[in-house]
Amino acid sequence: MDQLSSVLPSNFALLKESEQLVLVVDLEHSSNESEVFYYVQRECDRLFFLTGEQLNPKLLRIEDAGKRHLFKNRGFITSGFERLQDDIDRQQWTHKLTLQLRLWQLAHLPDLPVSVQIVLLFQIIEAEFPDTKEYPPFYESDKVPHARTEAKLIRNWVSHQGEVRKQLLRYCKYLEIEPGFFDPTDVRHCRKIPMLLEKVKQEAEGIIDAAMTKKMT
The missing domain is CATH 3.10.28 (Endonuclease I-creI)
Incomplete structure (x- = not known):
């Protein structure tokens, strides 16, 4: 206590x-x-x-x-x-961190569709990096995208339907799936989605962890 x-x-x-x-x-x-x-x-x-x-x-x-x-x-x-880690201290708060922590908590509520989890987690990233210039373009499908860019592409993949733009087309090729948006009835997509969720989660978690107030050593 x-x-x-x-x-x-x-x-x-x-x-x-x-x-x-x-x-x-x-x-x-x-x-x-x-x-x-x-x-x-x-x-x-x-x-x-x-x-x-x-x-x-x-x-x-x-x-x-x-x-x-x-x-x-x-x-x-x-x-x-x-x-609780020993180095955790009383938090120095900002409204942005308050929002990000609420989004993190909401993303972990039980029985949420995975697409909703990804959208909530990406909002944590987006709050930290609101400028589109902070997401390096993804030009080559045979190379690993920047982690932040990949999180955005995953969010786009699960949250839209309709025309697929160039970067997302490249990302589908990178994932070795047919061009298009996330289809929860497609077993190949369902096999990919846990790994993609984890990528977005890791990026969001790193942002919040960096904002935690810790004791001086």
Whole structure:
């Protein structure tokens, strides 16, 4: 519990209440539930990224005229937080990172179609690299594309239908599949898609990992 507390904001605390851990958020001024929940949710999303523990915080009660909010979650008593790396520190937040972590969490919800997972994960990459010039062109189908460009081509492949443009035609040739977009009824496509999902996931994961605040060594 001490390790978990040390990576949360200084105004967050974990208390034991009726055999469960309760997350307490203390504020200088009275705030409504939605404002406080924004800060709680982003910490839960970060913990999910770091540990794989899915958290679903629920408001338990509000005290001290709106200055203290208490949240409950069974996830707070699991052993998963033992997987927190020792070098993780309190996070220096940006709105972009808050968005990226939420997209990461959404992409890992159960029973999502793989095409939806890829789109959500690529949005993490796109938030980091919004300029199309940051995706090197893919000119030769017999050479490995740049990882970021490949992630974009995979996203395009699963999220569109209709006319296939030149770079995607080359990528289909690179994958050794017929020119066209992702067809979930095609067994060859279904065999390829787990590997392609993993490529997009690795690129998105690297972006978020680089944004994690870590202790100085």
